[in-house]
Amino acid sequence: MTGFKMIEKRNDNNKQYTVGVVETAFHSFAEPGYELRLESGDNLGPITQAYETYGRLNSDKSNAILVCHALSGDAHAAGVHEGQNNIGWWDDMIGPGKAFDTERYFVVCSNVIGGCKGSTGPSSINPMIGRPYAMDFPFVTISDMVNAQKHLIDFLGIERLLSVTGGSMGGMQVLQWVASYPEMVRSAIPIATTKKHSPQQIAFNEVARQAIMADPDWRDGGYYEHGQPNKGLAVARMIGHITFMSDQSME
């Protein structure tokens, strides 16, 4: 993914300002007969979305902010999980007194479909065959991710989001939210993102994919019982990392 690495550094002097212990919740929809129609024309269902919330939704439901994660992110944006030390990826930004002040705002972050971190994706069991979807998982677009998120926002009873924000692939979702559901978005904060990829970005992403697929542990996508194609992923990540930086910034 071109462009964006969320800040993971924690300011240990401000521990008292974190949202504390949080839990990941799950919302399921798109049951048989009500599958999600994807941009490709394929249907996907049933769908589970992992999500977390921080702060409280106010009485007129006007203080909800949706946070969209980047390619390798997940629903765990702030706080820690019980008994663990896994601080959320945007903890510096979300919490009491922080930019997304949980004393004032109700912050929602959901794992995108296809993301494989709690939401339905290629690693999920395909109910038709009882095994992971793997390469049978349909192509999902940014628009599909946003359409799935809308089900969650509807489920939470929110008619209009105070803001939608996120960086890189998260920022793409922000732009898509505005395009798909303008009446549901009061403000948008897209960060380090793009409305479309340039040919060079497409090329970098294609090389990253080819690096993964060149790893024999890729096994044509059927690696779930055997372990990840870690060497290919490492090369892909190196390629991605270069695109996060300018030549000047590497000096």
Added chain:
Amino acid sequence: MTGFKMIEKRNDNNKQYTVGVVETAFHSFAEPGYELRLESGDNLGPITQAYETYGRLNSDKSNAILVCHALSGDAHAAGVHEGQNNIGWWDDMIGPGKAFDTERYFVVCSNVIGGCKGSTGPSSINPMIGRPYAMDFPFVTISDMVNAQKHLIDFLGIERLLSVTGGSMGGMQVLQWVASYPEMVRSAIPIATTKKHSPQQIAFNEVARQAIMADPDWRDGGYYEHGQPNKGLAVARMIGHITFMSDQSME
């Protein structure tokens, strides 16, 4: 290698202008006791260099032009080999009536040491062990390549080159020739090259190496009896190709 792909297209309307059938010659030096001292401090020898020449050296030996090839190039810069259709990589530029006019100039192109296309390199038999050097081949620098080429130029009886030219890694050799042997170079034509790599270029090259080394067929460099790490090489070439082009040129 960042930056340069020599033109391989042949103008079939101009067949009569090619240098015709050529042969690769070989020059050996650095026999035991006279090894080439490398920049690293290691010694390398004996050394064979593959080279080709086009045109004729004039009586006062003042018309010699050294052509230096890019990373994946070799000594075969112009014409074809007997019974083959393998046109040299810079045939468009070298020949009667062409930019490097073989009616006027004596053109020399040698395969760099380490290049493994006729010159001593990792695929050559290490005389100490009777097997390919592979990872035991010493690191060679642009300066080492030029020092080896100088032996060939001396052997050909040329005291001063009318010009030294080449692109990409060939251009680096051009710059090094001027730096190492200024009195031997009357003019220099470095093309699409650099005196040093930027951090971004170093990063791209490192990812290319990592892509090759991630291929199990790399076998820690000991692949000579088994076949090349082709998948890793393919990914590395894709990475390189992106660096040959600007974002604009890919539109």
